[in-house]
Amino acid sequence: MSKVRIFADSISDVPQDWIDKYNIGIVPLYIVFQEKSYVDRKEINAKEMYNLVEIYGHLPKTSAPSPADFIQAFRPAIEDGEDILYISMSSHLSSTYQNSLTAAREFPTGRITVLDSLNVSAGAAMNVLLAAKMASEGKSAMFISEWLETARHEIQLNILVDNLDYLHKGGRVGSIQHMLGSILRISPILYVKHGRVLSGVKYRGSKERIVKKLLQDILSHIHRIDHDQIIIAQTLEEETAEWMRHFILEETSIRDVHIIEGGCSICSHSGPHSLAISFILKSKPIVELL
Structure with missing residues (x-):
């Protein structure tokens, strides 16, 4: 049985200690000020963003990871023999969920399972934490996904x-x-x-x-x-x-x-x-x- 690796996007706000403990993969969104785009969590943090808001006088836009971004993030885990459960931010708020589905179709059937958390921030993080704990206990991606489809509500x-x-x-x-x-x-x-x-x-x-x-x-x-x-x-x-x-x-x-x-x-x-x-x-x- 393949080991399951949990992935999430950056709007889940999963902390670094969880990432290290459970080997969680994070696919970042983009923070966009006018023509300048920053990779969330890698090229910009919240304090830096607040400073830019003061400078520009307006809020940034957020942009979803592209299917190519997901493929790049998922490929090493798949090549290492891991199955993936990707827990997305709410599909009602971003194209992130749809882009991840597009990326998943580029890999062998059944290797990547995508779940819509129907949540953001701490709510999405709760989904991720529950999934990571179950994955560490040896549960399959499909089992975790089906369990969360009920629990997320x-x-x-x-x-x-x-x-x-x-x-x-x-x-x-x-x-x-x-x-x-x-x-x-x-x-x-x-x-x-x-x-x-x-x-x-x-x-x-x-x-x-x-x-x-x-x-x-x-x-x-x-x-x-x-x-x-x-x-x-x-x-x-x-x-x-x-x-x-x-x-x-x-x-x-x-x-x-x-x-x-x-x-x-x-x-x-x-x-x-x-x-x-x-x-x-x-x-x-x-x-x-x-």
Whole structure:
């Protein structure tokens, strides 16, 4: 039986220690400012991207890896006798998924399995972590894919955006909404449902108050949350993420709380000082309750 190697794209924000531990392959997206294109995670990081936003005065665009990029990434693993399970960012948000399918058809049938995570950032990372653990236990790519096709619908992601600036620059919030949001100190919650990013509740007040409120709202349904692991993604919010981690571990019986760093692909939409939390539900989603 061939060993299974897990691949993901850079918007999954998979941390380097997971990459090293599970030999995860990452296919990067591109971050594009006007005519200049940067390879995500290799040629640019989130802090550098924020600096360029200040210089150019507008947000970058993200570009999907081409089929050729996927072929180049997949070929060494296939030649080494490994089967591949590629876990894509949501197919509703990018052509990344379709490009990976095109690339997979260039290899012998059955060697590459492609799964749409229907998620991004910490939500996609949760799919990748679950897959990597199963692959390390000797499970086949098809077994892992079929298991995740059900589990992915239970993986929730809530994103706390620090302010409306990036959503405004990206055309997702109008000028009046942006002005009122700034005056009222509104921080919106985004969530992922059926592979699409939607707007949820909007919290008001200080960052500390908002983070506590978000955690309280989520943990009020702790009996419906899987206790194995939670993933927190942060960008320029290391201390807050650590505080959230300690709060969850002290107040619940969750066994592991992982902290990962949000990369350029997701941060070009959410902006700096954003936080995201991903968890697995045991039953129907609770995002609509938040």
